Amino acid sequence: MKEGEHRVKSLILWLAAAALTVACFVFQNKTGPTYPLEGTVDTARGPVRFKFLRSEEIGTPLQLVLREPVPAGVAGQVRWRRYRSNDDWRTTAMAPDTFRFTRRGNAEELRGVGARLPSLPERAGKYEFYVDLDDGTGMKSVTGERPIFARYKAPVPVSVLYPHILVVFFSMTLAVRTALAALTGGQVRRLLPATIGSLLLGAFALGPLVQRYAFGVWWSGFPYGYDWTDNKVVVALAVTLAVYFIPHSIFGSEYDYRRGAGHGTAG
Numbered sequence: 001m002k003e004g005e006h007r008v009k010s011l012i013l014w015l016a017a018a019a020l021t022v023a024c025f026v027f028q029n030k031t032g033p034t035y036p037l038e039g040t041v042d043t044a045r046g047p048v049r050f051k052f053l054r055s056e057e058i059g060t061p062l063q064l065v066l067r068e069p070v071p072a073g074v075a076g077q078v079r080w081r082r083y084r085s086n087d088d089w090r091t092t093a094m095a096p097d098t099f100r101f102t103r104r105g106n107a108e109e110l111r112g113v114g115a116r117l118p119s120l121p122e123r124a125g126k127y128e129f130y131v132d133l134d135d136g137t138g139m140k141s142v143t144g145e146r147p148i149f150a151r152y153k154a155p156v157p158v159s160v161l162y163p164h165i166l167v168v169f170f171s172m173t174l175a176v177r178t179a180l181a182a183l184t185g186g187q188v189r190r191l192l193p194a195t196i197g198s199l200l201l202g203a204f205a206l207g208p209l210v211q212r213y214a215f216g217v218w219w220s221g222f223p224y225g226y227d228w229t230d231n232k233v234v235v236a237l238a239v240t241l242a243v244y245f246i247p248h249s250i251f252g253s254e255y256d257y258r259r260g261a262g263h264g265t266a267g
Helices: 003-031 158-183 191-215 228-244
Strands: 037-043 046-052 055-057 062-067 075-082 090-093 095-103 106-117 126-134 139-141 148-153 254-256 261-263
Touching: 003 158, 046 126, 062 095, 062 126, 075 106, 090 106, 158 191
Parallel strands: 055 148
Antiparallel strands: 037 046, 046 062, 062 106, 075 090, 075 126, 095 106, 126 139, 126 148, 254 261
């Protein structure tokens, strides 16, 4: 392959790796508990948009809001209690107000009808709650029979959080790029050490530091807990190391002179 063609191929693979990484991060972000539950529910009075926080810092009330414009004749309430507790269910009526949402250093103010649940003082303390709407036909839960969960954590400095996110993003891009190189017959000898190094930095150095700030522990995966975010990076490291220690080009392209042909080669 000519030098120019090699560079174009490499650029395409880097762009593909970055695109796949962004797609994975968007999925993780949307499905993770730090992302608010947002959506629209239909009522007899018209559609109602909502935004419910599912993660908050200790010292800040948990804010749940039906976003303006809320159709006339629609009322709301929140049924809530601490998760895994013997608490009785409590009910808080939703009322018009301005609500402030802060996430990863970004603030947003929303007008609407909502409620604030008191902050939990414990790290990893959780609420379970239902948001009920009454459109004149009776109270109905926005999520049906499924409760919504919200978890509290201690503040994590942005000087720790942002480097962790950037390094993890870079590490995943490297990992995908390495896989694409292997699949297309490219060189992985230089990519693998960089992938392993960035994985160790993001998941085993900065990751535990974020965990320490947020929940007061360095590690909550096996054997100390069941956090699959912690567990999966161990599996990822093991797989990456296993790939790295497979001898280079073993069972690779080979010409067979007895058959006048080979595998992995045009001859």
